[in-house]
Amino acid sequence: MDRIIHWADAIADKILEKKNSSRIATGITPSGHIHLGNLREMLTADAVRRAIQEKGGDAEIVYIADTFDPLRKRYPFLPEEYDEYVGMPLSDIPDPEGCHKSYSEHFLEPFIESLDILEIPVTLKKADEMYRNGEYSEMVVLSLRNRDKIARIMRDVSGRDVEDNWSPFMPQCKNCRRINSTAVTGFDGDRVRYRCSNCGFEGENSINEGKLVWRVDWPARWKLLGIDVEPFGKDHAAAGGSYDTGKKIAREVFSIEPPFPIVYEWINLRGKGAMKSSKGIVVPVREMVEVLPPEIVRYTIIRSRPERHIEFDPGLGLLEIIDEFEDAFRKSDRSVELSLVGEITYSDVPFRHLIVVGQIAGWDAERILEILERNGHEITETLREDVERRARYAKAWLERYAPENLKFRVKNREEIRSEFSDDERRFLRMYAESLQDDMSAERLHKLVYDVAEKAGIKASRAFQAIYKAILDTKHGPRAGYFLQSLGIDFVRKRFMEI
Ligand SMILES: [Zn+2]
Ligand SMILES: [Zn+2]
Structure with a gap:
């Protein structure tokens, strides 16, 4: 294959043409298990970060955890009593398993641990803290003052109807704690009046007690955190979608240039569809990093261009990716380089x-x-x-x-329940007699065919006899390597015993 430029290097080059130092934003809502599909955002950012740094530039990743988002509905993994928390910010809802201080922490913490294992350095910002400690206040005021302009942009770009009482800010109801059911009725510069459609409460909040709607929140954080680059899922990139409105709001309301976009495709779980924590179709990242070496987890995503859809199969499909990694490792492949974590070595054992x-x-x-x-x-x-x-x-x-x-287990002779025909026994005996101590795996494999022919038995039945004699099943690992691994003495003795 030609050595074509890696996607992360191509993107890094484009970014470096504009600026030598970049802040890359990522954002994931901890509303359920954070999964491989979400990890694509972090790994896309990290591959680009590494590429920029290797080329002599500066780059850092900011991870904004959307802990202040409302719980959209009671997901299938939640108990019935969670109906009452729908609409409340994730950071204000109790942990469904009771082990963390909130719902959002329960899903966030294992993900942060995984980022550490995968060596993805991030500056972590939690949205609930950012709003409550006033980091957003200037943006909230600016948005409320420019309410009409933003509403016009939303209408023009997205083609959606914007209601007369629409507001870019959602105060959190002081009575029912919901953050998605209030309508702003007045704003005097630092207090917001509102009415809650859920409980009927009418009251007043400071501008730190609520959040901007997503389409305004996004460009606001670009300005607030000085974001230059951002990978995001294709849903945000659709025509009239949140990146389109965000771009215009960034320029016309916040007077900044929008970040360089990197749009990525979904990861499907083979046979199940797009990974969505709301539907329980997930491979949690925390679980993956326990089961797979970090370089393999990284490689699974980094090997594909962001715009390419990934069909993930944690079973045999993954084994094929590992074969590919091991092969590429010996060829100093760029995806492998961008996937390595720490000082690791690979021996020639697949x-x-x-x-x-x-x-x-x-x-x-x-x-x-x-x-x-x-x-x-x-x-x-x-x-x-x-x-x-x-x-x-x-x-x-x-x-x-x-x-x-x-999966298999080498059985003791007494555990073998399989029946053997006379020609199978004859084959096993002849095979045992033909064995020599220093035979290679290939030689042992070929010997099955040679002896089967002499014994007058079909090769497929000869292989079955081998597996039956050792595993008590009709199939098993590739015979030559398997027999060699068991040891010639063991094989000889067992085959004679049958
Ligand atoms: Zn917990
Ligand atoms: Zn309310």
Whole structure:
């Protein structure tokens, strides 16, 4: 394949043409498990950050957690009593599992831990704190003063009708605590009068007790935080969508240039559709970083251009991505470079082999190394470190995401329940007699065909006999490597016993 310029480098070049120093914004609402689809935003930002820095520029990522967003509805994973919290800010709602101080913290904290594991450095800003401590106040005043102008932009750009009593600001109702049910009835410079359609309450709030509507909040934070670059999902990028209105509001109301946009596509969970925490179709990031090495999690996303849709399959599909990574690793591939975390080394033991060897060895580190040595690997300190690290992930992946047909257990002779026909027994005996101690995996594999022919049995039945004799099933890992990993002595003895 030609060495074409990586998407992150192409974007970094464009950004550096304008400015040497950039603040990249990301924003995710912690309304449910933060998933791989959301992580695409962070990893897109981080790949660009790394590329900018490698080219001599400065870049930092600001992560604005939308903790002040209202709970839109009672999601399927929430108990019934959460009906009463719909419309309240996520930061004001109790943790559904009771382990954190709020709903938003419950989903935010594991995600922040994951960012650390994935080495994505962010400056964290929580929207509820930003509003309540007055960081937004100047923007709120400016928005309320420019209410008519913003309403006109919204109408012109989005084509939506804007109601006469529409306001860019949503005060939080002092009575029912909802943030999405108030209508502003007056504004005197620092107090906002409102009426709540949910509980009928009428009252007055300071400009720090409420939030801007999303379409105004977004450009306001560009100004407030000095944002130059922002990756966002394709929903915001639609014609007349929030980026279109945001651009115009940024220029005409806040007098700034909108950030350089990086639009990314959704990640679908194979066979389930787009990942959405509201529908429970998710692979939580916190879970992924326990099951997979961080460089693989990063590579899963960084290998594809942002505008390319990703069909994610945590089972076999992921194993193919790992094969690709291992292959690319040896070729100093740019996606691999942008995915590496810390000082790690890779030995020549494929993840696929670790799955087989680990199961044979019962995941005992020393036994795994013994088998690898028998397979012809030189056991260096580097290999030992690498294998110990990745074997832990191989075990976790196998338990959590692997299809059943990759799992096996080497049985004792007494546990074998399978029936063997005379020609199967003859094949196993002849195979055992043909074994030599130093046979390679390829040689062992080919020997199955040779002996099957001599024994007058079809190769497919010969393989079945092998798996039945060891695993008590009709299928198993690729035979040559499997038999070699088990050890010639073991195989010879077992086949003679059958
Ligand atoms: Zn919790
Ligand atoms: Zn109310």
